Amino acid sequence: MPPSTASKSQQTDVVIVGAGPAGLFQVFELGLLGITAQLVDVLPKPGGQCIALYADKPIYDIPGLPFCTGRELIERLMQQVKPFAPAFHGGHQIQTLSQNTDGLWQLGTDQGFELKARCVIIAAGVGAFVQRRLQVPALDALRGMQVFSVVPTSIQNQHIVVVGSHNEAIQTCLDLTQSSDPPLSVTLLHRREVLDADLDLQQLFKLACDAKKIQFKLGQVTDVIVDRQRMTHLQMATPEGLFESITVDLLIEKLGMSPKLGPISQWGLAMDRKQLQVDTQTFATQSPGIFAIGDVIGYPGKKKLILSAFHEAALAAYGIAQYLNPNQSIPFEYTTASARIHQRLGV
Numbered sequence: 509m510p511p512s513t514a515s516k517s518q519q520t521d522v523v524i525v526g527a528g529p530a531g532l533f534q535v536f537e538l539g540l541l542g543i544t545a546q547l548v549d550v551l552p553k554p555g556g557q558c559i560a561l562y563a564d565k566p567i568y569d570i571p572g573l574p575f576c577t578g579r580e581l582i583e584r585l586m587q588q589v590k591p592f593a594p595a596f597h598g599g600h601q602i603q604t605l606s607q608n609t610d611g612l613w614q615l616g617t618d619q620g621f622e623l624k625a626r627c628v629i630i631a632a633g634v635g636a637f638v639q640r641r642l643q644v645p646a647l648d649a650l651r652g653m654q655v656f657s658v659v660p661t662s663i664q665n666q667h668i669v670v671v672g673s674h675n676e677a678i679q680t681c682l683d684l685t686q687s688s689d690p691p692l693s694v695t696l697l698h699r700r701e702v703l704d705a706d707l708d709l710q711q712l713f714k715l716a717c718d719a720k721k722i723q724f725k726l727g728q729v730t731d732v733i734v735d736r737q738r739m740t741h742l743q744m745a746t747p748e749g750l751f752e753s754i755t756v757d758l759l760i761e762k763l764g765m766s767p768k769l770g771p772i773s774q775w776g777l778a779m780d781r782k783q784l785q786v787d788t789q790t791f792a793t794q795s796p797g798i799f800a801i802g803d804v805i806g807y808p809g810k811k812k813l814i815l816s817a818f819h820e821a822a823l824a825a826y827g828i829a830q831y832l833n834p835n836q837s838i839p840f841e842y843t844t845a846s847a848r849i850h851q852r853l854g855v
């Protein structure tokens with residue numbers, strides 16, 4: 509999908525907040541009706557929960573697909589929306605949503621980018637995926653200097669501590685040991701002995717520990733020791749209830765992603781128990797021009813399933829088409845038989 513944030517502000521007919529399976533299939537359903545949409549997601553790539561939480565796990569309940577992983581489903585959806593070439597603004601969290609006096613909805617991102625649209629579809633799932641961080645207040649002042657979620661370029665002569673237990677944490681440790689510019693030491697810190705990474709990675713990790721290339725420490729960070737504005741040690745509590753300190757120059761947080769509903773609850777939209785309320789004929793919210801689908805919505809009988817999101821996207825597309833063209837009747841057509849749809853799909 510082409511990225512598109514060259515200018516600070518853009519105007520379009522439809523903006524979709526969230527590029528999970530719901531947002532992606534919404535692009536397709538709108539495309540069938542001749543409507544192009546732009547996608548925004550705080551994650552750098554589309555996929556939502558399917559990629560962030562279970563990329564390599566199997567899904568068995570997608571109609572017509574007896575089995576696929578989260579990643580395969582997203583790859584197939586990306587292929588399906590290709591004919592409609594939606595602009596994708598990755599790495600942008602929508603912070604603000606308000607209506608201008610001209611009726612256009614204005615969306616502002618945390619990167620200072622603005623989008624104006626006649627219609628907005630909120631497909632924000634369980635919220636924006638953000639990196640989990642250690643909840644140790646003393647680390648906040650060190651973020652970007654000695655505390656990172658991505659390994660910085662200069663690691664030579666550094667004592668590096670990686671916190672986490674999933675694939676990304678283990679892979680980061682292994683990559684550090686392979687570096688042409690090796691650090692002084694690599695330590696993996698996790699609160700318990702059992703790791704959550706895939707078994708093949710765990711085996712490689714064990715070999716690297718046996719070869720003394722990586723140290724594995726059990727404990728939870730409680731505080732840091734700072735000397736002349738530089739973090740020198742992490743203080744941690746061990747599972748046995750003892751306190752230890754370990755030398756550190758760089759701390760890499762690889763604790764995985766967690767979703768945060770965040771700013772959506774401040775946009776003045778009707779919500780019940782953190783779910784957006786919609787009309788289930790069109791998936792319109794009570795704010796004209798704002799629609800919502802997928803895990804972010806609630807209605808009687810709602811199930812947080814991908815196939816439910818697909819159904820919601822199909823109905824929302826008709827609702828949106830009618831909203832954008834109030835004086836036209838929107839034809840209902842089959843993809844098998846409609847020449848107009850074939851032309852739009854390029855088939």
Ligand SMILES: Cc1cc2nc3c(=O)[nH]c(=O)nc-3n(C[C@H](O)[C@H](O)[C@H](O)COP(=O)(O)OP(=O)(O)OC[C@H]3O[C@@H](n4cnc5c(N)ncnc54)[C@H](O)[C@@H]3O)c2cc1C
Nearest residue numbers: 526528529530550556557602632633635636637802803814
């Ligand atoms: C472990 C696990 C297994 C599952 N297995 C199945 C299964 O087998 N079958 C099934 O049908 N369902 C399954 N589900 C549920 C399924 O993944 C969800 O129903 C589906 O992902 C919902 O899609 P969505 O697009 O609504 O939301 P999401 O997938 O959550 O995508 C929403 C996107 O919106 C983005 N976003 C949110 N707020 C903002 C903002 N303010 N600005 C920018 N971006 C924002 C997020 O970063 C995210 O990428 C599973 C879920 C989990 C966690």
